[in-house]
Amino acid sequence: MTAVLFHGTVVAGFGRQCLARLDTGELLRCQVRGRQIQPVCGDRVQMARSSADQGVVEAVGPRSNEFTRAAHARRKVLAANLSQVVILLATEPSFSDELICRMLVVAELAGLPSVLVLNKVDVVEQRERALAMLTPFRGLGYPLVELAGKVDVEPLRPYITGFRSLFTGQSGMGKSTLVKALVPDAEVKIREISAFLDAGKQSTTGTRLFVVAPGTEIIDSPGVAEFGLAGMDYLHIAEGFREFAPYRSACRFQNCRHLNEPGCAVHAAAESGAIHPRRLVLYQRIVLAEEAAGARR
Numbered sequence: 001m002t003a004v005l006f007h008g009t010v011v012a013g014f015g016r017q018c019l020a021r022l023d024t025g026e027l028l029r030c031q032v033r034g035r036q037i038q039p040v041c042g043d044r045v046q047m048a049r050s051s052a053d054q055g056v057v058e059a060v061g062p063r064s065n066e067f068t069r070a071a072h073a074r075r076k077v078l079a080a081n082l083s084q085v086v087i088l089l090a091t092e093p094s095f096s097d098e099l100i101c102r103m104l105v106v107a108e109l110a111g112l113p114s115v116l117v118l119n120k121v122d123v124v125e126q127r128e129r130a131l132a133m134l135t136p137f138r139g140l141g142y143p144l145v146e147l148a149g150k151v152d153v154e155p156l157r158p159y160i161t162g163f164r165s166l167f168t169g170q171s172g173m174g175k176s177t178l179v180k181a182l183v184p185d186a187e188v189k190i191r192e193i194s195a196f197l198d199a200g201k202q203s204t205t206g207t208r209l210f211v212v213a214p215g216t217e218i219i220d221s222p223g224v225a226e227f228g229l230a231g232m233d234y235l236h237i238a239e240g241f242r243e244f245a246p247y248r249s250a251c252r253f254q255n256c257r258h259l260n261e262p263g264c265a266v267h268a269a270a271e272s273g274a275i276h277p278r279r280l281v282l283y284q285r286i287v288l289a290e291e292a293a294g295a296r297r
Contacts, residue, residue, distance in 0.1 A: 005058060010043045011209040012193045018057065019193055020045055021209075030055045040066075041207045041219045042080040042164065065110045067166055071228035078207055079166045079219045085112050086160065086218075088169035088178065089134075090119040091126035095170055097133055101282045102227040103168060104142070105240025109232075115143045115159050119174045122148035136276040140243055149178040156182075164209075164217040171223030179220045183210045230294070234258070234287045238266075241283050243275050259284055 008020040008028065016032045018039045030047055032039060037060045039045050044061035063080040070076065085107040089095045100116070107114045116137065121127050127146075134144060147155040156178070167175055180186045193208060207221045229237065234257045238244050244258070244266050252263025258280070261267075270280040 005046045005048055006055070008045055008047060009209070010039045010041055010045055012206055013040060014206055018045075020047060020055070020057070022047075027053075028055045029053060030057045032057045038077070040077045040080050041209045042082060044081065065112060067106060067110055067112065067168075069106065069224070069227050070230035071226070075231060078168070078221050079209075081164065082110075082112055082166050082219070083163035084165050085114045086117055086156075086165045086167050087114060088117050088119060088167060088173045088175045089130065090173040091121060091123045091130045093172050095130070095133070095173065097136065097278070098282050098285060099170060099224070099227050100137070101241070101279070102229060102286060105229060105232070105237055105286075106227075108240040108242060109236060115145060115165075117145045117147065117156060117178075119147060119149045119178065121146045122151060136278040136282075149174045149181060153178060153181040160212065160218065161216050164219065166219045166221060168221050169223060171225060173223065175220065175223060179210065179218065182212050182218060186210060228293070229286065229290050232290060234291075237283065237287055237290070241279060243279065244269075244283075247275070257287065259287065 006022050006028070008022040010018050011021050011027075012019040018030050018032065020028050020030050022028055028047060028049070033056050037057065039057055039060050043063065045057045046059040046061070047055040047057050049055045065082055066077045066080045067082060067085060068075055068077050085103065087100060087103050089100070104114055116134065118130055118134070137144070143159060145156050145159055147153060167179065169175055183189070189210060207219060209217055209219045211217050238248060238258060247265040247269045250265035251258070251261070253261055256264050256266075258264050258266040266275065266280065269275040270277045
């Protein structure tokens, strides 16, 4: 007898298990059949029910996009089928502009718009320093939203309404506070996910999908201290710096890496101010770091 297949969306995952929300709204704890498929938050999946509240994922639907990070040649898909990426920063603790660039590279290559959110702007004495660090990103088309997540999250709401947004950023930026403000019952849902996955505390560090309102979803991912781009060469990384595009084809050498090659049009643009010099420095740092990491593997 052929099993009846149900369709749903993955809202959390842990190892070879995931929690899926059926199109009826029911939650189903699922095992994943075989090792050829690895569902992530946002995936559309086909499931067969194995008991009243459990099932088996039989197939994962095609992905329109995916957001990944990698380290030591291991690529990890954080979420799929996104509308945009929201990168959370804060006035304190200080954030890494290199990490922002790395996340933007992945978003650019996935064809995903990005929004920068500066949290804790009520810490007035640190706000100007943080905004100064973000100067190189001005004029690139990335919206910058300022807010104090503990006080008022409304400035962000217009930027996420109607979208499925991946929330990402360094640890300590106040992402959990922001998520709980947008999803008042987030703590209850996290405990529910833990109970469904039977994974204890470890499941609270995983990526999770929350419904903010009909048609508006956020995917909360764990804070990171580093963000690897293993497998990307200088060509891919340069594509992730959108302001380089008008100049890359004008370099003297077709395989210009925009490091110290003569006749580099990107370097000339940075010298003239057409490209912010800090962005070129960050690009070069990322390329050299990834090449060094690749040489060690």
